């Protein structure tokens with residue numbers, strides 16, 4: 001169901017970021033409930049200037065590494081990945097967030113398997129992983145449903161809101177992906 005790098009799914013569309021997305025991006029991203037579950041480099045509040053610089057740096061990739069999650073024609077979230085380097089160069093970390101009004105509709109449940117397939121089919125990556133902060137049941141559930149395995153709990157590895165939090169690592173190997181696809 002992919003047209004170049006756009007994926008039309010039943011509940012959303014994944015497509016490259018583009019000019020014009022800034023307004024809904026800053027509106028939905030500027031949410032403490034999102035910020036509480038992501039890295040500190042994610043801005044809060046998420047200003048129009050932050051949105052402008054995100055769109056500018058993500059809009060022109062031939063093979064995007066970040067996709068706007070579009071619902072009803074509006075960009076209301078992001079899903080993407082970063083390939084690691086050095087001895088971890090066959091690893092990629094996935095990350096995602098969705099505007100709060102859209103939670104619980106199965107949108108990320110649909111998007112994560114599609115991103116996973118896109119990465120394994122287009123990049124030299126052997127292991128995909130995600131880091132989930134303690135208490136984020138929704139994110140853990142969505143990863144497990146997509147076939148990611150809970151691999152480790154890094155005790156109090158992260159700090160958020162001045163509190164040490166456990167970090168839960170979920171991962172899928174290329175071999176897991178191929179085995180899953182063969183079923």
Ligand SMILES: CC(C)(COP(=O)(O)OP(=O)(O)OC[C@H]1O[C@@H](n2cnc3c(N)ncnc32)[C@H](O)[C@@H]1OP(=O)(O)O)[C@@H](O)C(=O)NCCC(=O)NCCS
Pocket residue numbers: 033034037038096097098099102103104105106107108109110130131132133136137138139141142145
């Ligand atoms: C985590 C997040 C991406 C989930 O996206 P979503 O589209 O709401 O998830 P879905 O509706 O596809 O739900 C997927 C599964 O998780 C479950 N789930 C969703 N939210 C949940 C919650 N708060 N608690 C427990 N389970 C939850 C759903 O019931 C569903 O389970 P199922 O597969 O058994 O049916 C979204 O809540 C979000 O953006 N949160 C803030 C940012 C964030 O946490 N990003 C991830 C950082 S690791």
